Amino acid sequence: MRIVVDFDLCESNAVCMQIAPDIFEVRDDDFLYILNETPGEADRSRVEECVQRCPKQAISIAED
Amino acid sequence: MTSIPRAVTIVGASLAGFNAAEALRRDGFEGPVTLIGAEDHPPYDRPPLSKQVLAGDWEPDRAALTDTEELADDGIEARFGLRATGLDLNARELSLHTGETVAFDGLVIATGARCRTMPGTDGLSGLHVLRSLDDCLALRADLEAGPQRVVVVGAGFIGAEVAATARGRGLEVTVVEALPTPLGRVLGDEMGSVCAEVHRDHGVDLRTGVGVDRIEGDHRVERVVLSDGATVDADVVVVGIGVIPNTEWLEGSGVQIDDGVICDASCLVADRVTAAGDVARWPNQLFGETMRVEHWDNAAAQGAHAARRLLDEATGPFAPVPWFWSDQYDRKIQLAGRVRPDDEVRVVNGSVAERRFAAIYGRGGRITGVLGFNRPRHVMRYRALIEQGATFDEALAAEF
Numbered sequence A: 001m002r003i004v005v006d007f008d009l010c011e012s013n014a015v016c017m018q019i020a021p022d023i024f025e026v027r028d029d030d031f032l033y034i035l036n037e038t039p040g041e042a043d044r045s046r047v048e049e050c051v052q053r054c055p056k057q058a059i060s061i062a063e064d
Numbered sequence B: 001m002t003s004i005p006r007a008v009t010i011v012g013a014s015l016a017g018f019n020a021a022e023a024l025r026r027d028g029f030e031g032p033v034t035l036i037g038a039e040d041h042p043p044y045d046r047p048p049l050s051k052q053v054l055a056g057d058w059e060p061d062r063a064a065l066t067d068t069e070e071l072a073d074d075g076i077e078a079r080f081g082l083r084a085t086g087l088d089l090n091a092r093e094l095s096l097h098t099g100e101t102v103a104f105d106g107l108v109i110a111t112g113a114r115c116r117t118m119p120g121t122d123g124l125s126g127l128h129v130l131r132s133l134d135d136c137l138a139l140r141a142d143l144e145a146g147p148q149r150v151v152v153v154g155a156g157f158i159g160a161e162v163a164a165t166a167r168g169r170g171l172e173v174t175v176v177e178a179l180p181t182p183l184g185r186v187l188g189d190e191m192g193s194v195c196a197e198v199h200r201d202h203g204v205d206l207r208t209g210v211g212v213d214r215i216e217g218d219h220r221v222e223r224v225v226l227s228d229g230a231t232v233d234a235d236v237v238v239v240g241i242g243v244i245p246n247t248e249w250l251e252g253s254g255v256q257i258d259d260g261v262i263c264d265a266s267c268l269v270a271d272r273v274t275a276a277g278d279v280a281r282w283p284n285q286l287f288g289e290t291m292r293v294e295h296w297d298n299a300a301a302q303g304a305h306a307a308r309r310l311l312d313e314a315t316g317p318f319a320p321v322p323w324f325w326s327d328q329y330d331r332k333i334q335l336a337g338r339v340r341p342d343d344e345v346r347v348v349n350g351s352v353a354e355r356r357f358a359a360i361y362g363r364g365g366r367i368t369g370v371l372g373f374n375r376p377r378h379v380m381r382y383r384a385l386i387e388q389g390a391t392f393d394e395a396l397a398a399e400f
């Protein structure tokens, strides 16, 4: 599982960071940073929640 | 006698209804799912309607949440352009505006809200509200025609965004707000004044503490007459004075209505009936308060919760910290929590003068909310503290 964020869509509102702060972080420069692009299967449901809850539908999961 | 439904019908095919349908499938529900909606369009996102779509930066299809093909793939029967007009809980039947009756087993009520309008203004062209994609495209066409002046009635979040988008198009804008400060009843006067300054910085003619007496014109709007007797010439008027939940179709059904559909803490309305989104009023146990929330995040999360509640009686209470964002000019304004205008307010990060700051709200020794101007990270951190029930002092001492 690899996390893909469409940074053209992302508006840095940090919803994903609230669900998974160990994976997503919005820093003081207002940009989103992916701390762990390839989290393990144990994190799948949290990442899926991020995909679902992102108001901009900016996050997707690539299976490669 | 509550039991798990064999089939689920969802009335209202927007954010809450769509999320309910998706959640049913995600949770492995295999029975029939039917999504009935009054609009002709498949579910779409409303926030871009006052922002990117209205600005002309996005074509409407970018606001789509799904399409009929995707719904079909998920085994969701989509029935659009159909308005529910009645509910019979005993017979478990819906009536539609076409005269058809539809049997249901499980039901999610997700009929949202519609704009409040000004009385006596029917039939004037150039007069707009903004809720639906059709509203947005009509307003967009009027803005593209290059009006001399746009008057926005109401400086709430929608009014503020419309004003910002119209200014972004280089149009002259007057905003009329009855309260002494925009959003004063939500944010309090101190932060409301910051919102006022943001408008004025961007060249908006903001009139506060004055109401609209009437809107005049012959076929087309020509001027707005204010309660202090002043008149403002306008060829486009946008009325943004709040919304009314769509509950008329439930009258006489036995479902309890009081400015929204009354639910229990888990979103249950009646046996195998739940409600979600802008139409739902429920006791949020985190705040010990009954609320109806008109935000994107709430409709999405509550839609999913209401679906889950139908499938599993053990589904707990729906008790989130309400949160929303509003994009105005180059600012991202976010508010989380449940604030009152007389709460104590403290700026905890950044600078109000630069319009980049986070401020927290407190009442009774607890943190009740956080407001951010271009501070999404801080809003989310303080939102977590609100969820944990932190004291105001703990929140003031926190460093993010």
Ligand SMILES: Cc1cc2nc3c(=O)[nH]c(=O)nc-3n(C[C@H](O)[C@H](O)[C@H](O)COP(=O)(O)OP(=O)(O)OC[C@H]3O[C@@H](n4cnc5c(N)ncnc54)[C@H](O)[C@@H]3O)c2cc1C
Pocket (backbone or CB within 6 Å): B011, B012, B013, B014, B015, B016, B017, B036, B037, B038, B039, B045, B046, B047, B048, B049, B050, B082, B083, B084, B085, B110, B111, B112, B113, B114, B130, B131, B132, B158, B246, B249, B276, B277, B278, B279, B293, B294, B295, B296, B297, B299, B323, B324, B325, B326, B327
């Ligand atoms: C222009 C605009 C901008 C916004 N911007 C933001 C923002 O920046 N941030 C934010 O947090 N929130 C924003 N919101 C609010 C957010 O979009 C709403 O909270 C959300 O749309 C609520 O979703 P809902 O599904 O509960 O209701 P709605 O979106 O109101 O949908 C209800 C649906 O039910 C249908 N319906 C109604 N009655 C019937 C009936 N009897 N039978 C069948 N169908 C029926 C309606 O036609 C509609 O399609 C914005 C809203 C608007 C209008």
Ligand code: SF4
Pocket (backbone or CB within 6 Å): A005, A009, A010, A011, A012, A013, A014, A015, A016, A017, A024, A026, A032, A053, A054, A055, A056, A057, A058, A059
């Ligand atoms: S939730 Fe979506 S829009 Fe918000 S920061 Fe994460 S990726 Fe960006």
